Amino acid sequence: xxxxxxxxxxxxxxxxxxxxxxxxxxxxxxxxxxxxxxxxxxxxxxxxxxxxxxxxxxxxxxxxxxxxxxxxxxxxxxxxxxxxxxxxxxxxxxxxxxxxxxxxxxxxxxxxxxxxxxxxxxxxxxxxxxxxxxxxxxxxxxxxxxxxxxxxxxxxxxxxxxxxxxxxxxxxxxxxxxxxxxxxxxxxxxxxxxxxxxxxxxxxxxxxxxxxxxxxxxxxxxxxxxxxxxxxxxxxxxxxxxxxxxxxxxxxxxxxxxxxxxxxxxxxxxxxxxxxxxxxxxxxxxxxxxxxxxxxxxxxxxxxxxxxxxxxxxxxxxxxxxxxxxx
Numbered sequence: 001x002x003x004x005x006x007x008x009x010x011x012x013x014x015x016x017x018x019x020x021x022x023x024x025x026x027x028x029x030x031x032x033x034x035x036x037x038x039x040x041x042x043x044x045x046x047x048x049x050x051x052x053x054x055x056x057x058x059x060x061x062x063x064x065x066x067x068x069x070x071x072x073x074x075x076x077x078x079x080x081x082x083x084x085x086x087x088x089x090x091x092x093x094x095x096x097x098x099x100x101x102x103x104x105x106x107x108x109x110x111x112x113x114x115x116x117x118x119x120x121x122x123x124x125x126x127x128x129x130x131x132x133x134x135x136x137x138x139x140x141x142x143x144x145x146x147x148x149x150x151x152x153x154x155x156x157x158x159x160x161x162x163x164x165x166x167x168x169x170x171x172x173x174x175x176x177x178x179x180x181x182x183x184x185x186x187x188x189x190x191x192x193x194x195x196x197x198x199x200x201x202x203x204x205x206x207x208x209x210x211x212x213x214x215x216x217x218x219x220x221x222x223x224x225x226x227x228x229x230x231x232x233x234x235x236x237x238x239x240x241x242x243x244x245x246x247x248x249x250x251x252x253x254x255x256x257x258x259x260x261x262x263x264x265x266x267x268x269x270x271x272x273x274x275x276x277x278x279x280x281x282x283x284x285x286x287x288x289x290x291x292x293x294x295x296x297x298x299x300x301x302x303x304x305x306x307x308x309x310x311x312x313x314x315x316x317x318x319x320x321x322x323x324x325x326x327x
Contacts (some may be wrong), residue, residue, distance in 0.1 A: 003027050003322055006070075007046060012053040014075050015311035025319055030150040041294030051314065058082040063090055067204070068211065071095055073314050077102075077154065077301065078206045095317045098154040100299030105230050106158030108300035109200055112228050112254030115141060117138055122291040143167045148196030150212075152179045152186065155230065157204035158186040169193060175208075181293045193220045198228070205232035207281060215240040218249060226252050230300040234256040243281040245290060252292040260284060 003026035010019065010031040019029050030047070032040060037056040042270035044050075044066040051073045058072060061208075069092050072082055077098035084094055090100055115121055134222070145168050147157045153173040160170050172184040173192045176279055180186030187195075201223065203209050213236040215228075227250050229236055238259045244250040260281070280288075287293050313314035 007049060008042070008049040008163065008318075009044070009047040010051045011040065012051070012075070013315075014051065014053070014057050015307050017308060018075070018315055019309035022318065024240050024314075026319075030173045035061065041112070044069070047201055049318065052081075054081050056081075060086050063092070066092075071318065073318060075100075075310050075314050077105075078204050079281045080232070093321055095314060095321070096315070097310045097313035100313040101250075101306035102154040102158040103302075103304040103309075104306040105155045105202075105300045106162045108296070109159045109228050109230050109254075109268065110162050111197060112230075112256070112294055112296075112325060113144065113200075113226060116226055116228075116252040116292065119292075121294055125291075129196075142198075145169075145172060145197040146195045146197040148173070148192040148224065150174075150182060150189075150192075150199065150201050151203035151231070152184060155203065156200075157181070157183065159200060159202065163274065169195070170305065190220075194222045196221060196225055197223060198226045199237055200228040201231040203231050205234050209235050211235070211237050213241065215243065218244045221249070224249055224251050226250070226254075228254045230256045231279060233259040233261050238281070238283040238287070243284045245286070245292065252294070253287075254294040254296075255287070256296045258284075258287075258295075261298065274312050 007028045007030065008022060010029060011033070013033055023029055041062055042191040044062065046112075047066070047071045048068055050058070050066075050069065050071070054074050058081060063069070063083065063086055069138060071093040072087060073095040074082065075097060077096060079094055079096050081093065081219070112284055120138045123137040126137070141165060146166050147163060147170050149160060149170065151170040152160070156174075160172065163170050164183060170178055170184040171187045171192050173187060173189045178186070195248060201213070203212070211234070215237070218240060227241070233255075236259060241250065241253060245253060287295065
């Protein structure tokens with residue numbers, strides 16, 4: 001199959017270079033950013049490729065109707081919005097771009113950690129309220145601490161590399177063997193829980209990691225700790241996280257992702273007037289009001305630079321896929 005015979009449907013908007021470079025390589029691009037999933041299903045058999053972020057789930061029903069599909073490219077790191085096993089059984093290639101936003105995520109995690117430890121968000125708020133409080137905003141230094149990373153792929157490695165500028169011990173735990181490097185020592189989960197002063201998540205959302213950070217996991221850590229999550233909100237049981245914040249077991253939490261996000265990551269579950277008519281969960285209310293919690297709206301990998309890098313990675317992988325003539 002030559003490039004000029006390949007029709008690609010873009011379901012989400014992305015950096016313009018993605019469209020332009022695919023076009024220059026001879027691929028035929030079409031866009032549909034507004035139709036519903038069911039409407040796209042009526043025509044998806046006409047396309048050989050899909051480029052998507054997270055507008056809707058690519059499930060079995062969708063895949064069954066995509067009878068000519070050769071690849072699904074997600075402009076992002078995770079593939080949890082796709083039924084990957086079923087897609088692979090249909091010989092559909094899956095493309096993601098964790099290389100594109102790993103630097104952004106690593107920098108964001110550093111920023112969150114330093115802000116929490118030095119109480120920057122709290123101090124800034126108080127000064128703006130006319131309250132000049134020095135002792136109450138005394139912070140902690142990262143030097144001499146042990147940082148534990150759960151997951152040591154693209155994102156974990158990026159964060160660990162940036163920690164080299166600090167005098168810290170970095171430990172990592174991963175389900176894959178032999179992933180440690182000069183920036184992080186791979187250890188057992190038990191050793192990490194015994195030594196960590198900081199815990200940072202860098203894992204996908206899978207059945208194995210769903211609700212992984214719960215009361216039992218938290219209590220297994222030997223020391224009170226700072227917690228950073230730039231992975232997925234559903235990796236954490238928010239009620240248990242709040243209980244640990246209230247008890248002091250978690251000293252502070254930097255959360256770029258929340259359990260309450262919709263699958264598209266574009267909204268919280270409280271996104272319409274009808275939904276807002278119901279009460280917010282008590283745990284969510286606590287996070288919103290807590291001075292030792294830092295919240296951002298799933299933007300760790302959402303920089304101007306990563307917007308371009310993600311698109312470039314996807315283009316390069318699509319071109320490589322067809323250059324290898326695997327179809």
